[in-house]
Amino acid sequence: MPLLTMNDLLALLIVLIAALILALVTLFARSSSRIDMRLPASAMAVDSLLQRSAESGGRILMNFGSGFAQSAELSSLVGLNLQRVILRRSFNADQPAMAGVGEGSLALLSQQLSYTLYTNALIPEGPHAENTGLSGLGPMGNLAGLLNSVPEAKNAGMIMHGSFCPEGLLALDLASQFALETISAASDITAQAAFWPMASHSALGEDYFASVFSDRPARSVTAVLKAADWLRILFCIGLLAAAILKVMGEF
Amino acid sequence: MKPRFNAILSTVIGITVLAGLFLQAKLIPFLPYLLDFVILLTAASTLIAIAFLLLRHLRRIGKGSSQTVLSIVLVVSFGLTFIGGLVFGVDNPDYSYWVAAIQRPLQASLLGLSALVMAAAALKLFQRKGVNLLTISFGLSAFFFLLLGMNISHLFRSPQVEVWLTSLSQVPLIGARGLLIGMGIGGLFIAVRILFGIERPYDER
Numbered sequence: 008m009p010l011l012t013m014n015d016l017l018a019l020l021i022v023l024i025a026a027l028i029l030a031l032v033t034l035f036a037r038s039s040s041r042i043d044m045r046l047p048a049s050a051m052a053v054d055s056l057l058q059r060s061a062e063s064g065g066r067i068l069m070n071f072g073s074g075f076a077q078s079a080e081l082s083s084l085v086g087l088n089l090q091r092v093i094l095r096r097s098f099n100a101d102q103p104a105m106a107g108v109g110e111g112s113l114a115l116l117s118q119q120l121s122y123t124l125y126t127n128a129l130i131p132e133g134p135h136a137e138n139t140g141l142s143g144l145g146p147m148g149n150l151a152g153l154l155n156s157v158p159e160a161k162n163a164g165m166i167m168h169g170s171f172c173p174e175g176l177l178a179l180d181l182a183s184q185f186a187l188e189t190i191s192a193a194s195d196i197t198a199q200a201a202f203w204p205m206a207s208h209s210a211l212g213e214d215y216f217a218s219v220f221s222d223r224p225a226r227s228v229t230a231v232l233k234a235a236d237w238l239r240i241l242f243c244i245g246l247l248a249a250a251i252l253k254v255m256g257e258f
Numbered sequence: 259m260k261p262r263f264n265a266i267l268s269t270v271i272g273i274t275v276l277a278g279l280f281l282q283a284k285l286i287p288f289l290p291y292l293l294d295f296v297i298l299l300t301a302a303s304t305l306i307a308i309a310f311l312l313l314r315h316l317r318r319i320g321k322g323s324s325q326t327v328l329s330i331v332l333v334v335s336f337g338l339t340f341i342g343g344l345v346f347g348v349d350n351p352d353y354s355y356w357v358a359a360i361q362r363p364l365q366a367s368l369l370g371l372s373a374l375v376m377a378a379a380a381l382k383l384f385q386r387k388g389v390n391l392l393t394i395s396f397g398l399s400a401f402f403f404l405l406l407g408m409n410i411s412h413l414f415r416s417p418q419v420e421v422w423l424t425s426l427s428q429v430p431l432i433g434a435r436g437l438l439i440g441m442g443i444g445g446l447f448i449a450v451r452i453l454f455g456i457e458r459p460y461d462e463r
Contacts (some may be wrong), residue, residue: 015280025446026454075300082441087459111304116460118310129304137314141307147300147365155328170316176379183386196437202394204379206387212437213444231447238443 025238032234047217047232053089054189056164057096059188065092065163066102070153070178071117072169072194073108074249082194083113084217086168087120090139092123093166102161107142108169109149114141114234148173157181164188168215173201175204180205265455302308312336403430 011019046209058238060067071086097104106121108114121139142152150172157165157178165182167175171193179202182189192210203209210217213235278285278292282421304307315329346353379386387393411423444458451457 011280019280021452022446025443026450029447029450056408081452082445084452084459085448091459108307112300112309114301114307114310120460139315140314141311143311144304144308147368150368155325173376174368176375177368177372180379182376194441196434196441199437201376205375206381212440215441216444218446229450235443235447237445239440242439242443 023126024241025234028237028241029230030233031228032237047210047214049190049208049210049214050217051193053092053166056166056188057093060163061097061100063163064101066100066161067097067104068153068156068159068162068165069093069104069106069150070165070167071106071108071113072167072171072175072223074108074113074170075141075150082215083110083169084116086113089114089126090117090120097126098125098128098130099223102163103138105156106114106139106142107149107152107156109143109145111141111144111154113168114139131183146170147174150174150178153178154181157187158185162187164190166190166192167191167202167206170194171198171202173198176201176205264461265458267453268458269453272449276453296437308336403427 011060036198053225056067062224069086069090071090072083074083080089090104093104108115108117118139143149144154153167153175154177156162157183162182165178165187167178167189169192172195175191175193175198177190183205188208189206190208190210191199192215193199193202193204196212199209199215203211272293277288312333314406315332316366318329319333320354328360331373342356345414347352369452380397384393406423406427411427448457452459
């Protein structure tokens with residue numbers, strides 16, 4: 008058995024190209040003085056939801072899906088960035104934001120993040136142990152926990168970010184019955200398709216990763232978005248070349 | 259010092275996992291230990307998270323809030339399942355049957371409910387999202403590919419039409435692959451940023 012197969016080499020090559028593009032774009036972004044890139048729609052929707060919930064004095068209900076329960080995918084970890092953004096901006100809000108997770112280790116990470124943020128912000132009444140943690144074990148348990156939290160009167164909006172099963176649309180449907188603004192960003196494309204008609208704002212494709220950028224320093228954000236654009240162009244050229252070679256019968 | 263230590267630790271673990279992925283043949287003797295460690299860590303964190311969940315519901319019962327009944331149902335059903343598992347063992351066929359007999363119908367009914375809600379959402383699509391190019395193309399293509407999925411190509415006697423319709427039914431797959439490539443690129447950049455300590459989702463900074 009060879010040490011590295013062709014697929015492994017290709018994967019390594021893609022990782023190296025991505026790292027190189029990111030480094031180059033970051034370097035170039037530092038010397039640039041003007042930032043004229045718009046954030047993806049989902050990131051802007053998170054921003055406007057935060058503003059509206061602060062005005063209405065309501066709570067933001069977050070759920071980060073079933074975490075690493077189904078597969079050890081990195082995308083579940085990204086939701087913690089969003090939690091950090093939202094908690095920081097709701098320190099002085101009338102109602103503290105609430106975060107639920109459907110898996111043990113991600114729930115503990117979420118609790119630890121909440122605890123550290125409240126402790127560092129020197130907020131006497133926080134951290135609220137009630138507001139972060141496990142909402143149920145597994146995708147269905149998590150959904151059951153979320154369905155219980157949606158009808159609470161203090162909610163102003165709901166954000167579902169992470170690994171969800173398509174049945175999660177039941178929570179979105181319930182939220183729409185209570186006139187809550189909803190933002191969905193599922194890592195699974197079947198769930199993305201199921202959530203799109205139900206949610207007020209829905210992240211499709213790679214917007215899932217961009218929705219956590221709402222209050223990041225603009226240069227770091229634009230560097231990632233521009234690097235992703237460059238890699239996308241390279242992928243398109245690669246796919247086109249492969250298609251031409253296939254048609255020509257080269258492989 | 260602590261954030262820097264966290265970043266270094268996550269980078270080292272990330273590179274170890276990547277090495278394990280690419281150099282499986284070389285690392286086979288060590289991989290079971292790593293896997294056992296991860297399973298132990300996950301199990302311990304799940305137990306702690308469950309304890310937090312139970313405490314939260316017990317506190318709710320103590321306060322007598324509006325959802326007390328639901329909290330009582332959760333605590334009692336968890337207690338029964340937990341004690342049953344300890345007494346009979348999780349491999350006991352009667353115990354497994356007992357748990358599955360409650361869980362499966364519940365999941366099936368949630369699935370059925372989802373199908374109904376999805377059908378209702380499809381009907382209310384234009385009301386919710388407005389009439390625009392995206393909703394119209396979504397509605398038309400969903401309807402068209404639903405018909406194609408029902409194997410209508412067999413209704414046409416012409417083999418050329420059948421071949422054409424079969425090729426057309428692959429179009430959603432192309433779209434799905436496009437989305438997956440996008441997700442892959444997004445995930446790749448996040449992974450590279452976490453690996454180099456630029457992005458620290460686990461950190462407060």
